[in-house]
Amino acid sequence: MPAVQEDTLDRTFAALAHxxxxxxxxxxxxxxxxxxxxxxxxxxxxxxxxxxxxxxxEDAGLISRKKEGRSxxxxxxxxxxxxxxxxLEAHQQYWTAQLEALTRYLxxxx
Amino acid sequence: MPAVQEDTLDRTFAALAHxxxxxxxxxxxxxxxxxxxxxxxxxxxxxxxxxxxxxxxEDAGLISRKKEGRSxxxxxxxxxxxxxxxxLEAHQQYWTAQLEALTRYLxxxx
DNA sequence: TCGATACTAAACCATTATGTTTAGTATTCG
DNA sequence: CGAATACTAAACATAATGGTTTAGTATCGA
Numbered sequence: 001m002p003a004v005q006e007d008t009l010d011r012t013f014a015a016l017a018h019x020x021x022x023x024x025x026x027x028x029x030x031x032x033x034x035x036x037x038x039x040x041x042x043x044x045x046x047x048x049x050x051x052x053x054x055x056x057x058e059d060a061g062l063i064s065r066k067k068e069g070r071s072x073x074x075x076x077x078x079x080x081x082x083x084x085x086x087x088l089e090a091h092q093q094y095w096t097a098q099l100e101a102l103t104r105y106l107x108x109x110x
Numbered sequence: 111m112p113a114v115q116e117d118t119l120d121r122t123f124a125a126l127a128h129x130x131x132x133x134x135x136x137x138x139x140x141x142x143x144x145x146x147x148x149x150x151x152x153x154x155x156x157x158x159x160x161x162x163x164x165x166x167x168e169d170a171g172l173i174s175r176k177k178e179g180r181s182x183x184x185x186x187x188x189x190x191x192x193x194x195x196x197x198l199e200a201h202q203q204y205w206t207a208q209l210e211a212l213t214r215y216l217x218x219x220x
Numbered sequence: 221t222c223g224a225t226a227c228t229a230a231a232c233c234a235t236t237a238t239g240t241t242t243a244g245t246a247t248t249c250g
Numbered sequence: 251c252g253a254a255t256a257c258t259a260a261a262c263a264t265a266a267t268g269g270t271t272t273a274g275t276a277t278c279g280a
Contacts, residue, residue: 006129013127018238019116022197029201037256049239051258056237070247070256078202085198087132088191091139128268147226159269161228166267180226180277 004083008061012084015060020045021053028063028076035071114193118171122194125170130155131163138173138186145181 015021024039040050054074057063061080065072125131134149150160164184167173171190175182 006132009132010127010129013123014237016198017120017123017127019120022116022119026201035256036258045238046240047257048241048259051256052238055258067246067257072257081198081202085195085202088126088195088198091136092188092191092195124267145226146228155268156270157227158229158271161226162268165228177227177276182227 004087008080009084009087011060012062012080015056015062016084018053018056020050021057024050024053025057025062025076025081028074029081031076033073033075036074037071039074114197118190119194119197121170122172122190125166125172126194128163128166130160131167134160134163135167135172135186135191138184139191141186143183143185146184147181149184 016025020043023042027034027039036051036054037047039054040047043050054063054065054072058065058074061077063074064077065074126135130153133152137144137149146161146164147157149164150157153160164173164175164182168175168184171187173184174187175184
C-alpha cells in the first residue's frame with residue numbers, strides 16, 4: 001500500500017465533498033480541457049466563486065491549470081483521484097478479508 | 111452506474127476528509143467492533159470530540175452505532191464507502207477510456 | 221440506593237469554507 | 251492606444267467545522 005500523506009488525503013477528500021467541484025472534475029475527467037469561464041457556465045454562481053473552486057481542485061492535485069493567453073486551460077490530473085481510490089480500496093479490502101475469515105470461522109464452528 | 115444522491119456523496123467525502131475520522135473508520139473497517147471510549151483511546155482529544163466524529167461517520171452511513179448497555183457498539187458499514195469508491199472509479203474509467211482513444215488516434219495519425 | 225461509567229447535549233469560541241461585490245492585472249482586438 | 255475579455259486578489263458577511271468545558275441521562279455494580 002503506497003504511503004500517502006495524511007494532509008494530501010485531507011485536501012483530496014475535502015475537494016471532493018462539494019457538488020460543484022465534483023461536477024467540474026467530472027467534466028474534466030471525461031477528457032475535456034476547459035477555461036475557467038467555460039467551466040463556470042452551467043453554474044448559478046459568480047465566476048469568482050468558480051475560480052476558487054477550481055483552485056481548490058488544483059491545490060488538491062486533482063487538476064492542473066496552465067496559463068494560455070488570457071485564459072487558463074484546466075485539465076484533469078489522475079494521480080490524486082487514484083490515491084483517494086487507493087485508500088478506499090485498501091479499507092474495503094481489509095473488511096472483505098475480515099468477512100471472509102469470519103465466514104470460514106463460522107463454517108468451521110458448525 | 112448507480113445513481114447516488116449528491117448530498118450523500120457530500121457527507122461521505124466530507125466525513126473522509128478528517129484524519130481522525132479516517133483513523134476511526136480504518137479501525138472499524140478491519141472488522142473491529144468498538145465502543146466510543148475504545149475508539150477515543152489513541153487520540154489526544156476529548157471523548158466529546160471523538161463522539162462527534164463518530165456521529166459524523168454515522169450520519170454519512172460509513173458506520174453504525176448500536177446501544178448496548180451503557181456503551182455503544184460501533185461497526186463498519188460497507189455501503190457508503192462503496193458508493194464513494196464507485197464515484198471515483200467511474201471518473202477514473204472515463205479518463206482511462208479517453209486516454210486510450212487518444213492513444214489510438216495518435217497511433218493512427220503517425 | 222448511591223456512586224462510577226459511558227456516553228450525548230448544550231453552550232461557547234476560534235478557524236475555515238463559501239458565497240458576494242469591487243478592484244486590479246494581463247492579454248487581445250479594433 | 252483604449253476598450254473588452256479572462257481571469258485573480260482583496261475585503262466582507264455568514265455558515266459550518268472542530269475543538270473546549272460543563273451538564274445532563276442512562277446503566278451498571280457494590
